[in-house]
Amino acid sequence: xxxxxxxxxxxxxxxxxxxxxxxxxQTLRYANQGELKSLDPYTLNESTTHAHLGHVYxxxxxxxxxxxxxxxxxxxxxxxxxxxxxxxxxxxxKFHNGDPFTADDVVFSAERVRAQGSNLLxxxxxxxxxxxxxxxxxxxxxxxxxxxxxxxxxxxYIMDKKWxxxxxxVAPTPAAATTPSYASLHANGTGPFMxxxxxxxxxxxxxxxxxxxxxxxxxxxxxxxxxxxxxxTRVAALLSGEVDVIExxxxxxxxxxxxxxxxxxxxxxxxxxxxxxxxxxxxxxLFSNIKGKNPFQDIRVREAFYKAIDVELIKxxxxxxxxxxxxxxxxxxxxxxxxEFTRPKxxxxxxxxxxxxxxxxxxxEVTMDCPNDRYVNDAAICQAVVxxxxxxxxxxxxxxxxxxxxFAKVLKPGGYKTSFFLLGWTPATMDSQNVLHDIMGCRDDPxxxxxxxxxxxxxxxxxxxxxxxxxxxxxxxTKRNLLIKQAFEIGNKDWAYIPLHQxxxxxxxxxxxxxxxxxDNQVLLYWATKQEx
Amino acid sequence: MLAFTVxxxxxxxxxxxxxxxxxxxxxxxxxxxxxxxxxMDTSGAERAAIRQSLGLDDPVIVQxxxxxxxxxxxxxxxxxxxxxxxxxxxxxxxxxxxxLAICATIFAMVCGILMGVYSxxxxxxxxxxxxxxxxxxxxxxxxxxxxILLIYLFSVTLGWLPSFGxxxxxxxxxxxxxxxxxxxxxxxxxPSVTLGLFQLTLIMRLVRAEMLEVMRTDYIRFARARGxxxxxxxxxxxxxxxxxxVITVAGLQFGSxxxxxxxxxxxFQWPGMGLLFVxxxxxxxxxxMAAYLMMVSLIFVTINLVVDILYTIVDPRLRSTVSRAH
Numbered sequence: 001x002x003x004x005x006x007x008x009x010x011x012x013x014x015x016x017x018x019x020x021x022x023x024x025x026q027t028l029r030y031a032n033q034g035e036l037k038s039l040d041p042y043t044l045n046e047s048t049t050h051a052h053l054g055h056v057y058x059x060x061x062x063x064x065x066x067x068x069x070x071x072x073x074x075x076x077x078x079x080x081x082x083x084x085x086x087x088x089x090x091x092x093x094k095f096h097n098g099d100p101f102t103a104d105d106v107v108f109s110a111e112r113v114r115a116q117g118s119n120l121l122x123x124x125x126x127x128x129x130x131x132x133x134x135x136x137x138x139x140x141x142x143x144x145x146x147x148x149x150x151x152x153x154x155x156x157y158i159m160d161k162k163w164x165x166x167x168x169x170v171a172p173t174p175a176a177a178t179t180p181s182y183a184s185l186h187a188n189g190t191g192p193f194m195x196x197x198x199x200x201x202x203x204x205x206x207x208x209x210x211x212x213x214x215x216x217x218x219x220x221x222x223x224x225x226x227x228x229x230x231x232x233t234r235v236a237a238l239l240s241g242e243v244d245v246i247e248x249x250x251x252x253x254x255x256x257x258x259x260x261x262x263x264x265x266x267x268x269x270x271x272x273x274x275x276x277x278x279x280x281x282x283x284x285x286l287f288s289n290i291k292g293k294n295p296f297q298d299i300r301v302r303e304a305f306y307k308a309i310d311v312e313l314i315k316x317x318x319x320x321x322x323x324x325x326x327x328x329x330x331x332x333x334x335x336x337x338x339x340e341f342t343r344p345k346x347x348x349x350x351x352x353x354x355x356x357x358x359x360x361x362x363x364x365e366v367t368m369d370c371p372n373d374r375y376v377n378d379a380a381i382c383q384a385v386v387x388x389x390x391x392x393x394x395x396x397x398x399x400x401x402x403x404x405x406x407f408a409k410v411l412k413p414g415g416y417k418t419s420f421f422l423l424g425w426t427p428a429t430m431d432s433q434n435v436l437h438d439i440m441g442c443r444d445d446p447x448x449x450x451x452x453x454x455x456x457x458x459x460x461x462x463x464x465x466x467x468x469x470x471x472x473x474x475x476x477x478t479k480r481n482l483l484i485k486q487a488f489e490i491g492n493k494d495w496a497y498i499p500l501h502q503x504x505x506x507x508x509x510x511x512x513x514x515x516x517x518x519x520d521n522q523v524l525l526y527w528a529t530k531q532e533x
Numbered sequence: 534m535l536a537f538t539v540x541x542x543x544x545x546x547x548x549x550x551x552x553x554x555x556x557x558x559x560x561x562x563x564x565x566x567x568x569x570x571x572x573m574d575t576s577g578a579e580r581a582a583i584r585q586s587l588g589l590d591d592p593v594i595v596q597x598x599x600x601x602x603x604x605x606x607x608x609x610x611x612x613x614x615x616x617x618x619x620x621x622x623x624x625x626x627x628x629x630x631x632x633l634a635i636c637a638t639i640f641a642m643v644c645g646i647l648m649g650v651y652s653x654x655x656x657x658x659x660x661x662x663x664x665x666x667x668x669x670x671x672x673x674x675x676x677x678x679x680x681i682l683l684i685y686l687f688s689v690t691l692g693w694l695p696s697f698g699x700x701x702x703x704x705x706x707x708x709x710x711x712x713x714x715x716x717x718x719x720x721x722x723x724p725s726v727t728l729g730l731f732q733l734t735l736i737m738r739l740v741r742a743e744m745l746e747v748m749r750t751d752y753i754r755f756a757r758a759r760g761x762x763x764x765x766x767x768x769x770x771x772x773x774x775x776x777x778x779v780i781t782v783a784g785l786q787f788g789s790x791x792x793x794x795x796x797x798x799x800x801f802q803w804p805g806m807g808l809l810f811v812x813x814x815x816x817x818x819x820x821x822m823a824a825y826l827m828m829v830s831l832i833f834v835t836i837n838l839v840v841d842i843l844y845t846i847v848d849p850r851l852r853s854t855v856s857r858a859h
């Protein structure tokens with residue numbers, strides 16, 4: 001009797017719990033061209049992966065809708081000395097499994113992110129000391145000042161020490177692991193969503209976290225994420241209403257999506273700058289018919305190339321209006337003084353004259369390396385450049401390859417084997433210093449440079465490097481911006497690169513859904529609301 | 534007979550080793566896997582450490598030898614992108630591909646035989662001409678185009694069928710099936726049609742030609758003279774005699790249905806082995822590429838071996854030529 005009654009009571013309680021628990025709320029279905037490979041937040045430093053995991057995990061800081069750094073798991077922080085950062089942690093935050101979030105987790109995450117197998121080593125200098133002051137205070141002690149220390153901390157997610165230790169996931173899954181790590185298939189963060197199920201490369205279901213420390217801005221019960229690699233299928237899935245959000249919409253399909261009754265395209269400038277580079281380091285180009293000298297070492301040739309390329313034509317024809325021509329190697333959103341720079345005008349006659357002066361009245365031949373599956377219409381941009389340079393007599397042999405082969409050839413591990421190339425860059429720190437250091441800095445070591453690591457053309461100007469070093473340690477923002485300006489001016493005066501444009505973001509969004517598009521192309525659905533169905 | 538089988542099996546192993554050597558020597562041109570595993574601003578020392586830990590600096594022949602030694606113990610390595618064992622990934626994806634391949638083959642057999650018989654019996658009917666036109670389309674249009682056209686017609690315009698994925702699946706042990714749910718069945722229709730269309734064309738044309746051939750033979754004429762019903766003649770005698778070559782072709786084609794499922798799976802985002810393979814190629818995920826290629830060659834080799842053995846059983850003349858040759 002009593003058993004029956006308690007069973008009845010339990011069932012009743014169960015039903016009540018079901019109706020009271022957050023069963024209300026919408027299901028949002030989202031498709032991206034790429035897949036979510038691992039749930040371990042330290043194994044791949046890639047923005048789409050960070051965006052996915054940002055629903056589950058959180059950093060000490062986060063970036064708001066305008067990319068400004070705001071407090072997250074740290075309530076506040078200060079720098080009592082330039083080399084010591086003190087963080088005051090938020091109290092009462094719990095991981096999804098119920099473990100409380102404390103300073104131990106921060107110290108643990110600081111060790112794990114610098115451990116072998118981590119791909120996020122640049123989050124924290126290897127010699128930085130992380131000291132627990134009390135349960136809710138942590139000090140970071142650096143060997144040299146770094147005003148942009150927390151620039152990438154929005155995507156340095158804090159993990160649960162206890163959970164990682166209990167599940168043998170203390171170290172990030174190394175590349176050569178023979179057994180799958182628990183952390184690559186399971187997740188335990190503090191974020192607004194929890195992983196409900198995850199089948200790598202097939203489907204991932206996120207459930208809303210009922211105990212989230214912040215008031216949610218979404219009205220979702222769950223997010224169902226499916227990768228759809230084929231462009232046509234992804235667009236079809238949006239148009240037929242099977243998914244609510246897709247990223248990206250191919251440029252050629254934007255009109256069709258906008259014409260449909262169900263969905264629209266949300267577009268805006270992206271932070272990535274697409275540019276063209278020229279090999280200025282070798283005394284003879286690897287892939288050219290000019291022997292014994294390197295035409296790109298002549299500043300007039302670089303200027304001629306810059307002026308022979310019509311970015312407005314690329315914008316109108318190749319990008320169908322969805323690009324913002326750029327005078328700088330960084331997006332205007334990331335550098336406040338960008339407006340003070342203007343792009344030199346397209347000038348065909350001037351370009352021809354410069355080439356004649358440089359001793360190439362009939363031009364020359366050079367091979368251009370170009371990816372064909374990395375940036376928006378990348379190969380088409382290169383084809384347009386080939387046509388434009390043909391008008392000043394330069395014969396460009398285009399080598400457009402999939403990104404796997406392209407990057408293997410042109411990047412550092414491939415020995416920078418390129419004479420003329422197209423590349424895109426988003427500074428990971430969202431700051432000009434990264435551009436000046438990685439792309440425009442002199443390679444400090446011919447084999448394995450740190451400065452100038454992604455400087456594929458080997459452009460070098462010591463004056464610029466000196467400014468970059470000052471930028472790194474200058475705490476005063478106004479002075480810092482002026483230093484950056486001087487550095488960019490040197491780069492432009494040297495015609496170091498040919499910046500083309502910032503490409504546009506294009507997300508396909510169902511008319512039932514409202515969401516925030518952040519310029520770093522992270523699809524963050526915790527700001528999404530969906531109409532009731 | 535035993536000697537024959539053993540010889541064929543040894544040949545099959547030789548084929549697989551050849552496939553392995555060819556694919557291993559080609560992986561070098563697929564790009565640098567380490568580039569796909571780390572971000573662009575990863576330091577050289579870190580990259581070098583990863584290369585070393587994966588043994589990518591060793592000569593191809595050493596890498597291949599290590600792979601074969603591991604494969605012999607059923608160790609197929611760990612995927613570079615997912616950091617999961619390849620055998621686990623492939624076995625998770627295998628049910629999707631096999632269900633798709635079987636449904637496509639059944640669709641091709643049933644429709645192909647019916648259409649073939651009809652067009653052989655009613656040579657001048659308008660429906661026969663329509664079938665001929667369809668078969669022409671099936672042979673000449675590329676698979677991905679057919680898939681996209683179907684998606685735009687049945688998913689976007691009419692909204693009847695899902696445009697991607699497998700729908701809801703039911704887990705039975707390690708096998709997942711979409712055959713037990715409505716959404717799973719709906720999701721199977723378009724990919725099966727797309728994948729099976731080429732086979733359908735082949736079977737239809739084969740049945741039609743065989744059927745015309747058989748209808749001209751003496752025993753059909755005698756059957757008519759005996760006064761058997763048309764139905765019994767057509768289906769009991771004529772069709773049965775056309776089926777032997779049809780089944781052979783369909784069996785041999787099953788291997789290529791699995792292998793060519795790559796394109797259909799990509800178009801419909803079907804979570805099978807083909808899609809896994811395509812994404813592995815894009816990301817230079819060598820362990821997945823190697824295992825998939827070995828598996829497909831194993832399927833081909835096995836089917837051919839079985840067919841060869843069945844032939845010798847069915848046709849004793851083959852057996853005697855084999856024994857006479859030695």
